[in-house]
Amino acid sequence: MAMRRTLGAALAAVALLAAWGGAHGTPAAAAPRAAGACDVLAPGASAVAEGAVRAACEQIGVWYTWGGGHGPQPGPTYGQVDPSDPDSAHDPERLGFDCSGLVRYAYARAAGGDPLPGNAYHQFNSPEVKQRFTAAQGTAPLLPGDLLAWGSGGSVHHIAIYLGAGKMVEARESGTRITVSDVRLGGDYAGAVRMAAAAAPGTFSTWGTDVWTHKEPSTTSPRVHRFPGPTIVRIDCQKHAEPVTAEGYTNDAWSYLPEYGAWITNIYIKGPAWLDGVRTCR
Incomplete structure (x- = not known):
């Protein structure tokens, strides 16, 4: 839990x-919240994508922990020390998620089952992907729930969930907590993917x-x-x-x-x- x-x-x-x-009965759809909030910030996404956004947003303030979220079932776990990152020294003591652990949990909550296991590379190249967007396209074609990825040469080292309005929710790095950030389109931003809309x-x-x-x-x-x-x-x-x-x-x-x-x-x-x-x- x-x-x-x-x-x-x-x-x-x-x-x-x-x-x-x-x-x-079915209530009227709520208006999107103001940019800066962790919520669905634009219309047009599938119910599953919106559910993934809201599930991720419920984790705001939870620790980033390297390897967190990759237990037998989706959900927070204690992390591991990343030999390349001194800031991860306390990750084994922190219950939380790494970037792909958060994505896994959010889509498991929204769609049922465990549709996005694995690391950021596996998620970006998942058979559940139905549409891809290049880095050059920026955020213009994106909808809430789309997954943004960073990496080069075919590798992917980071993944986050788009909220709309140029914002994303992410588990970024050791020593920080899950947060809303501005989308970073520079550096090695690799593009985004949209998951299949069907629920399990x-x-x-x-x-x-x-x-x-x-x-x-x-x-x-x-x-x-x-x-x-x-x-x-x-x-x-x-x-x-x-x-x-x-x-x-x-x-x-x-x-x-x-x-x-x-x-x-x-x-x-x-x-x-x-x-x-x-x-x-x-």
Whole structure:
């Protein structure tokens, strides 16, 4: 489970009210946020790409750690010492991501499964790539969620996720934390790639803002993770449990999200009250 900042009591109270607000349906699309924020900063990207942006943005402030994020499953791990970088001396003590570990985690969260394992080179040359952009094209044709790469002679040593408006989110180097940066088009910038838009089987989109998942299929069980906005999630199974009422709708169906180890009421999953094609939990 990724490291996340603990909300203060006041924010937690606001989130609790917001989590159960809204009608059972698809909300209007939110306007892009101002440049400088870590969010989807331009329109036009696929739902999976937008989900990857938001998953990466949730990691703002987490440590860069060399080799981080390359465990058996996508997610933060303790790093390693990079023999070529003295600043990595403390990376084995820091839980976090390197550049490709962050990209792997973001797209696993957005698309389900593990579509982008490997290092920056493997991701830039992944069979999941559907479109490529040269360095000479700059950022003009790019959409949020596109992957920007740096390297020369066929090698790739760094990769980041485009936000739009000339901004990107990246895990840059040892001694720093995941941050929003201006896109660096000089030096050995090698171009960008766009991933396939299709989500993996069993994936759905949430809707609403500040929606919480729970340890058990009940609103009184401990809260696990907050979705600040619509997010692509993978659903393993669903079951009938505690009825939840929100804005005149009542539903006793809950879905299990294996990447989070948590449950979400189906009220906040786009689709029918009981999701088609999803098995019943035992």
